[in-house]
Amino acid sequence: xxxxxxxxxGLAAHAPTQAPGEQALAGDYARSLLxxxxxxVSEDLAPAAExxxxxxxxxxxxxxxxxxxGPARLCPLPLASCADGALAALAALAxxxxxxxDDLRGSDLLGLRAxxxxxxxxxxxxxxxxxxLLPTADGAIALxxxxxxDWDLLPAWLETAVAPDWHAVAAVVAxxxxxxxxERGRELGMAVxxxxxxxxxxxxxxxxxxxxxxxxxxxxxxxxxxxxxxxSLWAGPLCSHxxxxxxxxxxxxxxxxxxxxxRSGPAxxxxxxxxxxxxxxxxxxxxxxxxxxxxxxxxxxIVIEASRPRALRQLGIDAEAxxxxxxxxxxxxxxxxxxxxxxxxWVAFGDDAGVGAGLSExxxxxxxxxLFVGDAIADPLTGVHAALAAWAGWCRGxxxxxxxxxxxxxxxxxxxxxxxxxxxxxxxxxRWQARVERAGLQPQLPAPPRVAEAAAALGADTDAVxxxxxxxxx
Amino acid sequence: xxxxxxxxxxxxxxxxxDAQVMVIKAPAGEHELSCAGVAMLAGADTAPDGVQAxxxxxxxxxxxxxxVNEDESLELLCTKGGAGTLALDGTPLEIKxxxxxxxxx
Numbered sequence: 109x110x111x112x113x114x115x116x117x118g119l120a121a122h123a124p125t126q127a128p129g130e131q132a133l134a135g136d137y138a139r140s141l142l143x144x145x146x147x148x149v150s151e152d153l154a155p156a157a158e159x160x161x162x163x164x165x166x167x168x169x170x171x172x173x174x175x176x177x178g179p180a181r182l183c184p185l186p187l188a189s190c191a192d193g194a195l196a197a198l199a200a201l202a203x204x205x206x207x208x209x210d211d212l213r214g215s216d217l218l219g220l221r222a223x224x225x226x227x228x229x230x231x232x233x234x235x236x237x238x239x240x241l242l243p244t245a246d247g248a249i250a251l252x253x254x255x256x257x258d259w260d261l262l263p264a265w266l267e268t269a270v271a272p273d274w275h276a277v278a279a280v281v282a283x284x285x286x287x288x289x290x291e292r293g294r295e296l297g298m299a300v301x302x303x304x305x306x307x308x309x310x311x312x313x314x315x316x317x318x319x320x321x322x323x324x325x326x327x328x329x330x331x332x333x334x335x336x337x338x339x340s341l342w343a344g345p346l347c348s349h350x351x352x353x354x355x356x357x358x359x360x361x362x363x364x365x366x367x368x369x370x371r372s373g374p375a376x377x378x379x380x381x382x383x384x385x386x387x388x389x390x391x392x393x394x395x396x397x398x399x400x401x402x403x404x405x406x407x408x409x410i411v412i413e414a415s416r417p418r419a420l421r422q423l424g425i426d427a428e429a430x431x432x433x434x435x436x437x438x439x440x441x442x443x444x445x446x447x448x449x450x451x452x453x454w455v456a457f458g459d460d461a462g463v464g465a466g467l468s469e470x471x472x473x474x475x476x477x478x479l480f481v482g483d484a485i486a487d488p489l490t491g492v493h494a495a496l497a498a499w500a501g502w503c504r505g506x507x508x509x510x511x512x513x514x515x516x517x518x519x520x521x522x523x524x525x526x527x528x529x530x531x532x533x534x535x536x537x538x539r540w541q542a543r544v545e546r547a548g549l550q551p552q553l554p555a556p557p558r559v560a561e562a563a564a565a566l567g568a569d570t571d572a573v574x575x576x577x578x579x580x581x582x
Numbered sequence: 583x584x585x586x587x588x589x590x591x592x593x594x595x596x597x598x599x600d601a602q603v604m605v606i607k608a609p610a611g612e613h614e615l616s617c618a619g620v621a622m623l624a625g626a627d628t629a630p631d632g633v634q635a636x637x638x639x640x641x642x643x644x645x646x647x648x649x650v651n652e653d654e655s656l657e658l659l660c661t662k663g664g665a666g667t668l669a670l671d672g673t674p675l676e677i678k679x680x681x682x683x684x685x686x687x
Contacts, residue, residue, distance in 0.1 A: 225686070236686050254684035264606045264659070267591035292591075295661055296604065297646065340683055369683030393679075418646055453646065457684075484686075 129525070131157045133186045134214075137193030137524055138200070141493075144312070145500045147201070158215075161540035162547055163188035168219015170544075170551035173471070173481045175231040180551040181471060182544065183481045184537040185306075187489065188215035190521035194492045198350060201499050208353040216554035217488040221342065223553040224377035227483055235483040239459035241303065241468060242278050247286035248478065250463035251277070252299035252456075261296050265289075299444070299455045301515075306466030310523025311516045314497045317447060318431045318439075319508040332357050333409035333502045337385070340368035342458065342484060343514065344414045344442055345381045346491030347498065351410065354499050358385040359573055360564075361404060363392045367566050376556065382563035388574070389567030398423055400574055405430065410498050414442040417452050431509045438501030439509045440494050446513040456514050458484025465518035473530075474537060486514035493517050585612040586624065588656070594622040597629040601643040601664030609655040617643065618666025641667030641674075648678040 129136060135157065139149045161182060164170045169188050174181040195214030199206050221227070227235035234240070239252035253259055259272045266280050281289060286302050293300035335358045337348040345368070348358045360382060362368050367389065370378050388404065391397035402424060405411055413420060413427075420427065431439050441447060444456025445464075456464065459480055463469075467481040494512050501507015527533040544551075588608035595602045596617035603615075603622070615622045619636030623629060643649070645663035650656060651670050657678065658668060668675045 221686075238684065238686070254686070255682065256684075257682070260657075261606060263590035264604055265591070267589070269590075296606075296659060341686065366680055366683060369685045371685075373685035416646065418644075422644065 131159055133160050133525060134158065134163070134189040134192035134196065137186070137190050138197040140524070141194060141197045141313070141496060142200070142500075144314075145497070147500060149200075158189070158192070159540075159543050160186040160189040161544050162549060163192055163213075163215040164218075165544050165547075165549045165551040166554070167191070167213060167215030167217075168222055168553045169215070169482045169485075171553055172219060172222055172227070172229050172235055172483050173479055174229045175477060175479070176229060178231075178477075180229065181475055181477070181479060182537065182541055182551075183467065183471060184474070184533060184540050185467070185470070185522045185526070186524055187482070187485065187518075187521050188218060190524060191215050191217055191489060191492055194489075194496055195350075198354065198492070198496045198499055201496070201503055202354040205353070205355045208355075211557070212353075213554075214492055217346070217492060218482055218485065219553045220380075220488065220556070221377055222483040223556040224380065225374045229480075232478040232480070234459035234480045236459065239299075239457065239480070240274060240278075241463065241478050241480065242281045243478075244281055244284050244286045244289055248303040248468075248472075249281070249286055249289050249293075250301045250303065250460040250468070250480075251281075251289075251293070252460045254299065254457055258298060261298055265292055265296055265298060294450075294454045297453070297455050299457045299460045301456065301460040301464030303463050303469050303472070304466060305469045306522045306526070307519055310520045310526070313493050313512065313517050313520040315446070315511045316507075317441075317509040317511050318428050334407060335359065335410045335412060335498075336361060336404050336408035337412040338420075339412050339414040339442060341370050341414075342381070342487035343491040343494065344412050345370070346488060347412050347440065347442070347494040348385065349381050350492060350495035351498055352384055354495070356410065356502075359388055359404065359408075359569075360385040361388045361390065361401065362566060364389045364397075364567065365391065365393060371566065375562075376559050379559045379561065379563045380557060383559070383561040385564065386569035386573055387564035387567055388570045390570070392423060401425070404573070409436065410438045410440065410502055412440045412442070412494070412498065416443070416455075417441075417447055427509055434506075435508075436506040438498055438507035440498045441509060441511040442490060442494055442514070443511065444514050446516065447511050451513075456486070458487035458490075458514065461486035461514035462518050464515045466522055467518065470522075470533075474534070486518045489521055490514050490517045584621070585614050587612055588615070592624065593661070594624055595662075596643075596664055596666055597621065597623050597633050598635040599643075599664035599666045600662055601660065601666055601668075602662035603643070603649070603658040603668065604661050606648065606657040606659050607655070608657075613656075613671050615658075616669045616672070617664075619669075620666075635666055639667050641665070643668055644677075649675040650678045651675055654678070
């Protein structure tokens with residue numbers, strides 16, 4: 109990495125007929141991410157310059173936003189370019205492994221699950237089907253009933269008997285306030301978010317909770333870092349998938365009682381995400397299982413988890429204490445809303461987090477339609493950002509505890525190069541729509557990548573991994 | 583709290599510790615919830631003078647955990663952790679195992 113001035117950084121480099129810088133947004137975003145990590149940037153890391161609206165149309169974001177029987181709706185925020193930029197930044201750090209990212213585009217990650225699983229836009233119902241936007245008496249909420257057990261919470265949430273179907277839920281919610289629905293839902297551990305505007309000041313995309321300020325000597329590039337991935341579904345497994353491309357050894361750890369739910373989803377998507385990772389299954393209700401989990405965590409260079417902090421503490425794992433004790437460790441904590449209290453208790457999935465970040469409120473204002481933007485948008489965005497944070501932490505000799513929140517990552521992307529006011533936003537929307545039209549591009553899903561290898565069966569490598577003494581902890 | 587009907591969504595707090603719960607599901611009829619052997623308090627009720635936790639109860643009620651009786655006709659969510667074992671009509675409750683993960687979100 110060379111700290112060279114960026115020849116394309118100045119506005120003067122762009123033709124005056126074009127809005128300043130838009131073509132180079134992905135590269136600008138990559139540089140801004142690296143600079144926030146304290147990494148000097150070289151000029152050659154930029155992804156191929158592609159207009160954000162073209163990236164959104166080609167990568168699936170646009171075609172997944174809108175009513176099922178209406179036109180696809182372009183969201184005039186550079187979300188697809190942010191995904192491209194984050195992946196380009198990661199590829200730049202991967203050095204000699206950079207070519208492992210050549211067949212992947214960050215913006216395609218946004219449409220990838222939908223492409224694999226045959227999902228499409230459905231207005232106020234997210235493409236995955238489990239998250240709905242519901243009007244309340246004074247606003248709207250996103251409610252995600254992704255787990256079967258979530259339906260059991262409805263009588264306690266609404267304090268009334270309610271039939272277990274969406275119409276009945278919507279009818280009761282319509283008479284409640286947004287605040288009450290969100291407050292009580294969060295207390296009950298439901299994934300519920302208010303439809304609020306994009307905040308005027310974007311939050312940081314990653315927060316260093318416990319950071320080793322005197323950086324340890326950078327670790328030898330010759331050694332592959334070991335990633336112990338305790339996460340499930342999409343964001344965390346995408347993070348470890350990308351780290352695997354960068355050269356890491358990945359061990360996917362699951363509970364025998366509660367394996368990754370995505371194993372029972374479409375196989376091709378699960379295989380694409382998880383092929384090549386070793387699978388360890390542990391009985392986390394037993395003492396030997398918990399001991400084995402702690403030993404695996406102790407052997408890791410990078411830990412990825414997407415649990416509420418108290419859940420891991422109840423298993424005897426204290427992330428803060430572990431990173432304080434071992435400067436070489438990089439710990440990636442993925443949560444809905446961060447590790448501070450009370451947000452650490454709140455649950456989020458990818459669709460509701462996008463609503464909480466402001467995407468649906470923006471679309472309501474621009475189009476007058478009640479819409480989700482993309483498919484579980486916060487998941488792929490967070491997964492690629494998390495991989496960048498993890499790899500940067502490893503490269504500097506240990507990153508400490510790095511916390512990424514689904515909602516904050518989307519807010520951060522939404523706030524990048526954000527127009528100053530509503531008028532400028534409308535102008536950008538028109539400019540971007542014209543740009544897509546000029547390109548003659550129909551919004552589409554990306555082609556699902558070829559899946560050459562199946563993911564390991566649950567626990568296929570448990571014995572082998574537990575029998576191998578880990579390399580010495582650094 | 584004497585015997586009372588338990589409605590989904592109702593909140594109760596321990597009279598002798600920080601523990602608080604919300605009713606998720608409840609059997610019909612009137613029942614008594616207790617924590618550390620002492621009847622729990624509803625709403626704005628305050629603990630009667632001089633109540634003491636059962637000294638033999640070393641249990642702990644954990645935030646975020648769900649508690650059920652044997653036939654799972656009662657289910658409580660702990661919304662604030664605290665000392666003491668939860669009980670329904672004198673019978674201790676057990677922790678319900680975690681929710682299955684969804685296949686997608």
